[in-house]
Amino acid sequence: MQTVKDEIGALYGGSVRVRVCGICVKNERILVVNHSLYGKNQLFWSPPGGGIQYGETAVDALKREFEEETGLKVQVGSLLFIHEHIGHPLHAIELFFRIDSFEGTLVKGSDPEITSDGQIIEEVSFMSWTEIQKFEESQLHRLFSLSDSLEGIFNLGNYISDSTRD
Template structure:
């Protein structure tokens, strides 16, 4: 099963540059993260909700669509934060991070319509405080979270980053 998922990831997303949008949603000093199996250095990746933009789609619309697909929630996109270049072969993405706020919906683990039903990557969703995240294997956290000292520091970052 793992080899099948890896092959599908490579076919769908691999060895091409993708533009992605990611939403940082913080409520009560906790950040919303989605767990992906078969991604990351150790086959496990916690990351803010988001995904690839479609041709002709603007960034805010793409983020609203991706957030709804992965979390079941509708959002307001509040502000652009920073750009991160994600490189973990075979994946390579330029990620646009935005601060977002949930405005409606019920938090529910969604799915990735680009992956087949038996190869879904999303396995868990939830809000996490930094203390909990710092107890995780750092390699299972998205690069932008690995050295985060505070959630306010995360949303106050500005610029272009390549954290690896």
């Protein structure tokens, strides 16, 4: 029987994937998605985002991913930073953008590339910095360990590498 990790590895492993992610803040709370990327019952909170499809611009991909994962329609702002994740079997270049505005009702979405049994989105939520800091570092996207505040995320800038996850 194929596990969620096996399905993710088969879909996205063994090649470099270009992803887009959005930093969306409302009332000093950042929008995050809990993925069971590393197995069911294993938390991994990160900003919404996903892969760019062939022929799709980064901005269009981010708009699509936000709608798929959260139900929100977003206006994408400026590029904030680039993050590179290398952790077997995944290798991703992530382009992080500011989300200038959004509309709609927040809902837990799905990933259309993954089978219904293998869905990895567990929850979507706006969280305060204090709430985020209660999680272990391994349960959060690396960007949260690189800043000491929500505002600091907007000032990370440039290129960030992460080759620590297995």
